[in-house]
Amino acid sequence: MEEKKKKAITCGQLIIHDDIIKKVEENMPKEDDLYDLAELFKVFGDSTRIKIIWALFESEMCVCDIAYLLNMTQSAISHQLRVLKAARLVRYRRSGKTVFYSLDDNHIKQIFEMGMEHIKERQ
Amino acid sequence: MEEKKKKAITCGQLIIHDDIIKKVEENMPKEDDLYDLAELFKVFGDSTRIKIIWALFESEMCVCDIAYLLNMTQSAISHQLRVLKAARLVRYRRSGKTVFYSLDDNHIKQIFEMGMEHIKERQ
DNA sequence: TTAACATATGAACAATTGTTCATATGTTAA
């Protein structure tokens, strides 16, 4: 939120009051946090990943279980698990040839439920 | 979650127990809802839109105010407001030449705060 | 060791997305 006024905007005159500008600047999280937050939601913004997470709400599962439940290829699931792993939303443990994935976050369920409330309100 | 077993998967043998499969099928939301949920999070999955929403937490604002606060062009903001409008996350009112946007949802703030908790835990 | 199998991953591809630029649309003051 630094370096304002540098880029030209169409509207020359501001409607907004100074104290609101100040409040926004005070309450807006840092650029890095905003970026991370967007990255987190981006991960949730794909229905395959949503389904994987929703399956893992129930129990830990191996890759082929998830592929079976979601009726998708092992490769597609594996690629998406990598994304979830990178976002630190799932953890995994290897047991022989099988790799079991499970959720690694306490907030996901609440975030999903709140999202569902939004969906349901507008149906 | 219908029509399983149609697509071939690499792993022939399931590790998962039948009662877990049943639980997942019971608790997994309907395909349409999962899709809508993903669409909602997709909207949150962009830092420009996150910033717009965070600014609107403070007060209703016109397009040029938002452009000024975020140091972006009017056009970019306008395009993103259209996305937010389509997701029914913002409403607007016209006052002369100016159009004021405001938030149209009670869940957003809680969802964002929970997302932030996730971010903060892993820093 | 080797065959069998679960999983991971790189390359390719089509599809989607965010911004810019130019310009259309809507509104008001003169």
Next chain:
DNA sequence: TTAACATATGAACAATTGTTCATATGTTAA
């Protein structure tokens, strides 16, 4: 009416993304 201005929007473009296909990697049983 018309000029000025706030906003909306279509086209274009580069960048990102999800899946598929082929195959590499890791593990175990024989």
